[in-house]
Amino acid sequence: MMTPPQEAQVLALLNQPTSFAWESDLTIATLAHDLGSVVPVVIDTRSLEELGIDLNEQIQNGTQIWRPQSAVEINAPDASDLARPWWTRSVQIPNPVFGSPSLLVDITERLRTLDLEVLIRHGRVIITTSETAEEAEIVRLYDVTPLIGDADKVESNVTSHRPWQRQDHRYDQIVDTIETMVRPSMWARLGGESEISPITIRDRHWLAISTSTLVHLEIQRLLDRFNQDGSRRY
Numbered sequence: 001m002m003t004p005p006q007e008a009q010v011l012a013l014l015n016q017p018t019s020f021a022w023e024s025d026l027t028i029a030t031l032a033h034d035l036g037s038v039v040p041v042v043i044d045t046r047s048l049e050e051l052g053i054d055l056n057e058q059i060q061n062g063t064q065i066w067r068p069q070s071a072v073e074i075n076a077p078d079a080s081d082l083a084r085p086w087w088t089r090s091v092q093i094p095n096p097v098f099g100s101p102s103l104l105v106d107i108t109e110r111l112r113t114l115d116l117e118v119l120i121r122h123g124r125v126i127i128t129t130s131e132t133a134e135e136a137e138i139v140r141l142y143d144v145t146p147l148i149g150d151a152d153k154v155e156s157n158v159t160s161h162r163p164w165q166r167q168d169h170r171y172d173q174i175v176d177t178i179e180t181m182v183r184p185s186m187w188a189r190l191g192g193e194s195e196i197s198p199i200t201i202r203d204r205h206w207l208a209i210s211t212s213t214l215v216h217l218e219i220q221r222l223l224d225r226f227n228q229d230g231s232r233r234y
Helices: 004-014 028-035 045-050 103-112 130-135 169-181 213-227
Strands: 041-043 116-121 124-129 138-143 195-201 204-211
Touching: 004 103, 004 116, 004 124, 028 041, 028 103, 028 124, 045 124, 103 116, 116 130, 116 138, 116 213, 124 130, 138 213, 169 195, 169 204, 169 213, 204 213
Parallel strands: 041 124
Antiparallel strands: 116 124, 138 204, 195 204
């Protein structure tokens, strides 16, 4: 129900540095009102009411920011330094950036203190409970062809513990890594609601994943790191 460009637009707005100077008396209603000046916002009042959470309940400070008095200059590593293993480089953290966290990080950390979470659905940001977010069926497709390889060289793995049959065993490696590293308790294998289904169409390999917005973002980050070329790993 939401096109990739719509989702990308909402995420781009949420990934901007936060500009709100929220104080300790911040309420859910105020956070939603202010956030609504940036992106469309909906509060899942029914889910909040089930936990006895009022919209005027105050949110504890989840994010503390200490800014340096002056910028710290760190020289970026040269080409010869980058060619060495990261743990032997003279400079391991090139060009750090100081400043405010992203708006998404800020609201996520604040809402977490009340066991609340955000979903991105239908082009809107929905504030709901963590339990409801875990049950949300937001489906995204991930092209993992670079991680799987040639679709013409698929190897049978009928003994897999996975529900699918005769798939490349490399699907298992990727899926196992995701389910182990990204919120293990949320996946169906351990009784959770989130699911991963692999599919090969023509010459492309895909993972169809149903889970919450924040988990999708963690998965995207993990797969992005896998897809980075060697020259960018540090």
